[in-house]
Each structure stands twice: as C-alpha cells, then as structure tokens.
Amino acid sequence: MSVRTILTWPHPRLEAVCAPVEVIAPDIRALAEDLLETMYAAPGRGLAASQVGALVRLFVMDTTWKEGARSPVVCINPDVIERSDERATADEGCLSIPGVMASVERPTSVRMVWTDLDGMVHDEWLRGFAALCAQHELDHLDGIVTLDRVDDAQRDAILDAYEGDL
Known part of the structure; x- marks a missing residue:
C-alpha cells in the first residue's frame, strides 16, 4: 500500500467520467488499498479513484473513523438507484479542492448498489x-466536483478564495 498524490482542481482528470470496473483484479485491489491509505493520511472521509488519476468507478469511504474505530467501505461500480425526497444543505469539503467548503444541497438518504472487493453486491439505504x-464521491466518478453543485455567486466566491491561495 502507498499514499498517492491527490489531484487538485482544475486537473482535467477530475472532469472525466470513469469507466466501469470489469474484473476485480489485483490492480483494483491495490488501488482500493492505496485509496484507503491516502484517504486516512489526508485525512478525509472519502476518496474516489479519479482523485488519484485512476479513471475507474471505484471509491472508498469511512464516515465514522474520526470519531472511533475505522470502518472502511470499498465501493466498486456504485450506483444510486433511489433518492429520498427529503433534502438538506450541508457544508462539503473536498480533498481535491483543499481549504474550500461549499454549501451543497443533496438528498438526505440514498439507496446505493455496489460491489465490494470480495465480489459481493450490496444494496443498502445510506442515511445522513x-x-x-x-x-459526493459518486459525483467524482461522473466528473462532477463540488463547484458544479453550487450557484454562480457561491462558485465565484469560492474561486476567489481558492485562487487567492494558489
């Protein structure tokens, strides 16, 4: 396992739509392990393959590790198949747009299907x-970054702050 370099916006790979994983081969396993190590080192709670330049439909997340034990999830070929009507606005950070928080509205729960590293298919409602x-991570696999989810005024303010840090 190794920590990989996280691409930062506006790197063109962050705008690419990722290809499905056809086979869970050793290179996919190694990528998943590297993504987890990189996410923890960053430290983040999620990381998509495209954020390290690998254009395959794979992301990792661990939403509770900062409060307790690690519980990593590897999502291969994830797909949201149902969304709640209830929506909430929350501040989102992104490892590919460091130092920036954006106020993004999203459904509060989603039904997602994905395959894990053992080839098991999961079909679960994720909440909160x-x-x-x-x-957020699925957006990365579709070439969408946080800046694409905000209105023009918020985007302009974020870009002014972000560009000032470059």
Missing part, C-alpha cells in the same frame, strides 16, 4: 453523513 459522502 454516509449518504452525503457517497453522493
């Missing part, structure tokens, strides 16, 4: 922060 984190 887990739902928000999964949606």
